[in-house]
Amino acid sequence: MKIRVINESNNPLPSYETVASAGMDLRAFLEETIIIKPFERKLIPTGLSMEIPIGYEAQIRPRSGLALKHGITVLNTPGTIDADYRGEVKVLLINLSDQNFVVNSGDRVAQMIIASHEQPGWLEVEELSETERGAGGYGHTGIK
Ligand SMILES: O=c1ccn([C@H]2C[C@H](O)[C@@H](COP(=O)(O)OP(=O)(O)OP(=O)(O)O)O2)c(=O)[nH]1
Numbered sequence: 123m124k125i126r127v128i129n130e131s132n133n134p135l136p137s138y139e140t141v142a143s144a145g146m147d148l149r150a151f152l153e154e155t156i157i158i159k160p161f162e163r164k165l166i167p168t169g170l171s172m173e174i175p176i177g178y179e180a181q182i183r184p185r186s187g188l189a190l191k192h193g194i195t196v197l198n199t200p201g202t203i204d205a206d207y208r209g210e211v212k213v214l215l216i217n218l219s220d221q222n223f224v225v226n227s228g229d230r231v232a233q234m235i236i237a238s239h240e241q242p243g244w245l246e247v248e249e250l251s252e253t254e255r256g257a258g259g260y261g262h263t264g265i266k
Pocket residue numbers: 182198201202203204205207210211212213214
């Protein structure tokens with residue numbers, strides 16, 4: 123997969139931290155430290171642009187450690203990076219804690235999964251097939 127890196131010398135490529143990781147960690151690429159105040163959201167640059175193959179997307183997801191320890195999550199999770207997007211990948215973080223959160227350049231702020239997807243066409247019909255569930259949802263099978 124093609125990737126363009128701003129300032130290659132101090133912006134390492136995203137990488138899988140273990141042999142079977144689903145996601146590769148994304149690092150902030152910053153000129154200045156970013157502070158995210160409680161309940162504030164900030165768009166974090168990564169210094170990366172990519173050429174994802176057609177039929178694939180990248181999903182930007184939170185890191186569980188940041189969520190558990192600092193209340194930091196990805197506001198639009200999973201963020202969608204389209205195969206035809208050529209701009210810089212950015213991560214939209216929100217701070218759901220009551221403490222300021224400091225992001226330094228190089229910090230691993232989120233993870234990125236490359237996933238295949240379909241682009242189905244529509245067949246417009248008058249009736250859909252019957253199922254046992256029908257229109258039941260939102261807990262209609264019981265909550266517990
Ligand atoms: O977390 C994200 C989400 C999106 N993007 C970039 C890549 C994506 O291909 C583009 C558009 O994202 P999306 O479709 O989610 O946003 P939109 O609000 O629908 O904007 P657009 O009208 O540009 O599609 O923005 C990111 O860099 N990070």
